[in-house]
Amino acid sequence: MKFALDDEQLEFGRTLGRMLGAADTPSSVRAWARGDHGPGLAVWERLARAGVFGLAVPEAFGGAGPLPVEVAVAFTELGRYAVPGPAVETVAVSVLLARLAEAGRPVLAEAWLPRVCDGGARVTAALPGAPGGSPYALDADVCDGVFVAAGGPDDLFLATGHGPVQPSLDPARRLALPRCGAEPVAAGRAVREAARHAADWAAFAAAAQVLGVGLALLERTVGYVRQRKQFGVPVGAFQAVKHRLADVRVGLEFAGPLVYGAAVALAAGAPGARAEVAAAKAAASDAAYAAARAALQLHGAIGYTAEYDLSLWLGKARALRSAWGTPADCRARTLDLFS
Amino acid sequence: MDLDLTPEQEAFRSEARAWLAGHVPRAPLPSLETEEGFAEHRAWERTLHAGRWSAVDWPAAYGGRGCSFLEWLVFEEEYWAAGAPARVSQNGIGLLAPTLLGHGTEEQRARILPAMASGETVWAQAWSEPEAGSDLASLRSVAVRTAGGWLLSGQKTWSSRAAFADRAFGLFRSHAGAGRRPHEGLTCALFALDAEGVQVRPIGRLDGRPAFAEIFLDEVFVPDRDVVGTPGDGWRVAMSTAGSERGLALRSPGRYVAAARRLVALWRAAADPGDTALRDRVADAVVRARAYQLYGYACAAGGPRGAEPSLTKLFWSELDLALHETALDLLGPYGELAGPAGDAPAHGGWAEGYVFALAGPVYAGTNEIQRDIVAERLLGLPKGRRA
Structure with a gap:
């Protein structure tokens, strides 16, 4: 057993972190929220070159995966730097189409996944029929392919359009209801099974992403309370402030192993992977949300402004809690963890 | 990155499981915080030792098996899954032993550890004083130099297991004087609880059982060979003990995994499936137990072990309470019974576990x-007065 990242995986995370740290993601997030995707897409191009979109795609379709540990490393960094765009949904589509290919229907995977890996096509998904799935597709207005599996009849559609973009509590998350034609692109039990599997991977990637969001919130808040002075001392010297941040650190510290435990379970294709993913999503969402609440409180009024960059992470912590499995959905699936 | 055991480690797990299945007492032992229960728990330590399972991670020379940290985690999982008794020697094996392995002499290890492993000598910790709790460095009990050793005087309190234990390890002020800071000039000394000049007064914990005691010392002689580390350097010795006390060594993940499994079984047997509020609490405890287990594996892979015992202590002490509070709530009207009752369903030991868990956020350095410590040492926030 070696339950730790190897040197290559650590270096991959550091490289992505350096790249995103230099990319001024806050301004691209703000542009993205206004519907100006240009700066954000420039970041996406670099992520594609770094191989991020191939991590969940099998080699047969141009990817390097499935590599769930690397997905966890990458998505933690995406969360840490608040990168906009349908990254989690790209993982969902990758797994969905790869699963259909395994079930003997490789056409969609062959048509889409190589382009997804190299950044030539952007995709998103709405899987309201799968556990934790939403009727909305994230960032449908910037995607070439919007995959929809609504359940009921086990049909998979490629949307022909979408409704108006609805704002999320995270302004960088642009939600729209997809519109589908009459003809599915795939049908049958294999679609349902693939959609469930895709939803598990999406929940997993979202868990890693929200963990990164929580880490960023803690780091920014620690920085703030060290320099903000009241009563002649940094407010971080007060025990009420210290204890709140210590609790945030504990939550994040113990959510991390759950995210990597889920990665190992997914890599092994273990039957218990769904419960491991659910545990990771519940714990990481809770930890990040606690970080967001502490961050808002300890920044005081400046933290409550849209103008201050903290808001970019505050909204994301709330939105990712609801996306791909609420804490209650997830907890209901964790009772089998030790059975 | 993986979670797989080698064939040798799997064999070790099987060996432990088989031995425990053949030896763990069928009926739970009486509470170890009673005279009768203490004696039965001591006898269990002897049985464990005979199978060489009482301190698996110690070197073989002292009665252990030289197990790796990972193997120790595996053994602990099996131990608690088997429903084996609480460890009356825990404070010796989990606290004093690592301290001796780190700071003791070879003579001390060879003399003290085997008797600890067999349960022949049960150890208590004697640190806190009436005026020195969280502010441990303000302790006043003294060690005064005398021919061939030291004379200990003063008062210790809240000393777990001291009501029935044989010996204690304590911290004493040996070098006083101007210019010294409170944590300088302390000495870690070992003494017998029945030595001349020692008086032990048991204290009833919340349920009345004498789980801890006050210790009065009046010029108790301790030979030089029973001082751990350099005289005057006791704070450094004590802080290494405190690291063990707060870290994984005192409260292994396996203990909480076993409790979480029992909680799920209780929920399946007793709960209204429509009560999702209670179900969420069960699930939350399960998730936290799994997190602690995985954290342990990460430590075994060279992760954060040792560096962050304060994080660990916060986590396990609160998890222990959550597990037991949830169980009592699941038991409905039987949840208020303090122990087994002939006319009630099986109580599962949750009530005594609950009383034990209530102390967790207080002992081993309050939460x-x-x-x-987390805020100042890990997050880098300014040191402040504790106010």
Whole structure:
């Protein structure tokens, strides 16, 4: 057993972190929220070159995966730097189409996944029929392919359009209801099974992403309370402030192993992977949300402004809690963890 | 990155499981916080030792098996899954032993550890004093130099297991004087609880059982060979003990995994499936137990072990309470029974576990002190007065 990242995986995370740290993601997030995707897409191009979109795609379709540990490393960094765009949904589509290919229907995977890996096509998904799935597709207005599996009849559609973009509590998350034609692109039990599997991977990637969001919130808040002075001392010297941040650190510290435990379970294709993913999503969402609440409180009024960059992470912590499995959905699936 | 055991480690797990299945007492032992229960738990330590399972991670020379940290985690999982008794020697094996392995002499290890492993000598910790709790460095009990050793005087309190234990390890002020800071000039000394000049007064914990005691010392002689580390350097010795006390060594993940499994079984047997509020609490405890287990594996892979015992202590002490509080709530009207009752369903030991868990956020350095340490040492917040 070696339950730790190897040197290559650590270096991959550091490289992505350096790249995103230099990319001024806050301004691209703000542009993205206004519907100006240009700066954000420039970041996406670099992520594609770094191989991020191939991590969940099998080699047969141009990817390097499935590599769930690397997905966890990458998505933690995406969360840490608040990168906009349908990254989690790209993982969902990758797994969905790869699963259909395994079930003997490789056409969609062959048509889409190589382009997804190299950044030539952007995709998103709405899987309201799968556990934790939403009727909305994230960032449908910037995607070439919007995959929809609504359940009921086990049909998979490629949307022909979408409704108006609805704002999320995270302004960088642009939600729209997809519109589908009459003809599915795939049908049958294999679609349902693939959609469930895709939803598990999406929940997993979202868990890693929200963990990164929580880490960023803690780091920014620690920085703030060290320099903000009241009563002649940094407010971080007060025990009420210290204890709140210590609790945030504990939550994040113990959510991390759950995210990597889920990665190992997914890599092994273990039957218990769904419960491991659910545990990771519940714990990481809770930890990040606690970080967001502490961050808002300890920044005081400046933290409550849209103008201050903290808001970019505050909204994301709330939105990712609801996306791909609420804490209650997830907890209901964790009772089998030790059975 | 993986979670797989080698064939040798799997064999070790099987060996432990088989031995425990053949030896763990069928009926739970009486509470170890009673004279009768203490004696039965001591006898269990002897049985464990005969199978060489009482301190698996120690070197073979002292009665262990030289197990790796990972193997120790595996053994602990099996131990608690088997429903084996609480460890009356825990404070010796989990606290004093690592301290001796780190700071003791070879003579001390060879003399003290085997008797600890067999349960022949049960150890208590004697640190806190009436005026020195969280502010441990303000302790006043003294060690005064005498021919061939030291004379200990003063008062210790809240000393777990001291009501029935044989010996204690304590911290004493040996070098006083101007210019010294409170944590300088302390000495870690070992003494017998029945030595001349020692008086032990048991204290009833919340349920009345004498789980801890006051210790009065009046010029108790301790030979030089029973001082751990350099005289005057006791704070450094004590802080290494405190690291063990707060870290994984005192409260292994396996203990909480076993409790979480029992909680799920209780929920399946007793709960209204429509009560999703209670179900969420069960699930939350399960998730936290799994997190602690995985954290342990990460430590075994060279992760954060040792560096962050304060984080660990906050986590396990609160998890222990959550597990037991949830179980009592699941038991409905039987949840208020303090122990087994002939006319009630099986109580599962949750009530005594609950009373034990209530002390967790207080002992081994209160959780408020641990939060200060996390904030100052891990997050880099300014040191402040504890106010």
